[in-house]
Amino acid sequence: MLKPIKRPSIQMYWTSRYLVTLIIGLFIIGFLAVLWIRQTTLSHNLDLTRIVVNEMADRAVSDTGDFNDGPRFSSILERRGEEFPIETRPLTYVVNSQGVVLFQQQGPGRRNEPGTESIPTSLFKTEEVKFELNNGEAAYAVSAPIEVNSEKIGHIVMIQREQDLLNTNQEYQLLFIMLSAIGLLGYGVIFYLAKQLAKPIRRVAFAAQQIEQGSYAISLPTEKEIKEEEISDLVDAFKTMSSRLEHLEEMRSELLAGVSHDLKTPVTSISGLLQAVNEEVVTGAEAKEFIEISLKETERLQQMIESLLRFNSFAAGGIPIYPTKTNMHPFVLRVLNQWHATLPDSKLILNVENLSSELEVKIDPLKVEQILINLAQNALHSVQSDGQIRITLKENCQNIEIHMKDNGSGIPKEEQPFIFERFYRGNDKKLRIRGLGLGLSYSRMIARAHGGDLLLVESSKEGTTFCLTLPITT
Missing domain, CATH: 3.30.450.20 (PAS domain)
Known part of the structure; x- marks a missing residue:
């Protein structure tokens, strides 16, 4: 060593x-x-x-x-x-x-x-x-x-x-005294300045050691204690980093608990249903219904595992894109209408608007379809059964923008900076909806693989607006 x-x-x-x-x-x-x-x-x-x-x-x-x-x-x-x-x-x-x-x-x-x-x-x-x-x-x-x-x-x-x-x-004696005085004064000044410069850096280094040991209760210099711009930037960046690390640590703990719960629930359900059928507690049509429920739970469990594997593989090696030239207006209209038709007994109003019917972009239709359905599904969870989702197509310089706006309850302000983090689920959502918190993170990865982006434009009690940008290529 x-x-x-x-x-x-x-x-x-x-x-x-x-x-x-x-x-x-x-x-x-x-x-x-x-x-x-x-x-x-x-x-x-x-x-x-x-x-x-x-x-x-x-x-x-x-x-x-x-x-x-x-x-x-x-x-x-x-x-x-x-x-x-x-x-x-x-x-x-x-x-x-x-x-x-x-x-x-x-x-x-x-x-x-x-x-x-x-x-x-x-x-x-x-x-x-x-x-x-x-x-x-x-x-x-x-x-x-x-x-x-x-x-x-x-x-x-x-x-x-x-x-x-x-x-x-x-004259030589006076010169020696003068140079000695300047030397001592210069040494004293640089000693003091170096000490003042090293003090906040030592505290940042000590805070880093505390984080390394798993403690996020750190003490850093305040704005009044820092005079240098670079040291202030360092401390601010470190505060942001420690805050995000602490948040990610909380997310990791919640993820382990959530994934364990989400995986355990269907397994327990399947085990109980099949055991009831096997011991002939239920027979006939009821047994068949139990088997169908078990198959649905198995399918949902399989989808959860595939989502984890697919996300990890994409995060490690990137997302393969197979672009084709696509007219965005009929494409968006078809995808969202098909999705809307699958909703049982929904009074949801879906509006698709655009400024031009000739907006053509080279995209991977299957991948972009995943983004649109994921955004629509999130909007559906936010609005009431008779709510509205409005989709607007815009052409902006070298990009095409797809705005999806709902009139739901919105995303709490304190949760907005983290919604694109992998495995993150809001406090309200994790209680109502099962999932791994990969939808928005995966959708942003697809958008960036196309050379565009997925952004949260605004969110309040009046509703939420997301914007998907895709580059216009000739």
Whole structure:
């Protein structure tokens, strides 16, 4: 025996997948955000460096046109260095036009490095230069010319490692906090939503288990508890299904009781009658009458069994149809008049009306005759002995419609949805008439085998109308 597959719950399944999707999405967002922060920070710090370098170039010479002395220039560099939002401040050089270092400052936070006598002129040919240090690290050199009377006498050069310019721990911390908060919030939301989604489905699943065990006393979510259209449709469909299953279960129990009773009654009657004849309790003409009654009961019993077998075979394999072209007006008139003639001492009024006498349809006459007689027989059981049955033929688009209307007591409203169910018999009918409740179900099967249908149009205390539709084929 195969072991049942262990499946996760809806809540766990969708929460885990959403969490994976959320993590991947946040990772991509975080990666792009880091790139953007690095580029923005680098650009911002280089712009700030340019401003400081230009200001220092303006203050590098005194009013007499000479370079300021070391201590004074150092204090200027120190104050400007405090404006940088990075821990490691840049190397600052004051050079003449040939690149000879006149003054340099390492700045707080840097390790002591040996003095530099000169720097390459390529570092201050343009305002900003990216180059590699001896250890392979990337660095930027930002320069500004020192001018006296519009003559360049030197340059201020600030050199910073790219790593120092990108040192933005605070921004990364804020980004991490923000992404973590979004992740936790997203996880909490999907966890709650998945839980709410799974709750009504769990109740439907539990109700299905109860029905499987034979209990129809189920509890399902109400309309107020359901917010989603699909869940509402599921619950409504399940309620309808459970109601029909409960009804079918009741019908099955009634069917077993009814069939047992209907089969037992003629068997008991036949047995008693034949036993009376066999023991010569009755003789002569009376014995012959008993035998005739036994034969009629036997015939009725045989018809009941044949109806069961025929219905089951048709339900399993479909109904064979042998269509022939038939003029519906004389056909319906002949069938119903013959049926009416068999009624003993009946005052029933039968009216057959049509809009055209040339309504021809390809049908199986024997099968359609069964439908008409069954409908007429049902109408006869509903009306009084002096009632009326009216049959009307109509042509509607691609179909021909046969309406059979009686002025009987009608079908109770609560029974109308079930009249085409196999073996169903109304409460009033099952007390007055013997049968298996297959007539309307079998008649609808025949109608649909023709490509048409059999419908209950209306039923009230004023009467009942059935409609048989058959397609017009050319």
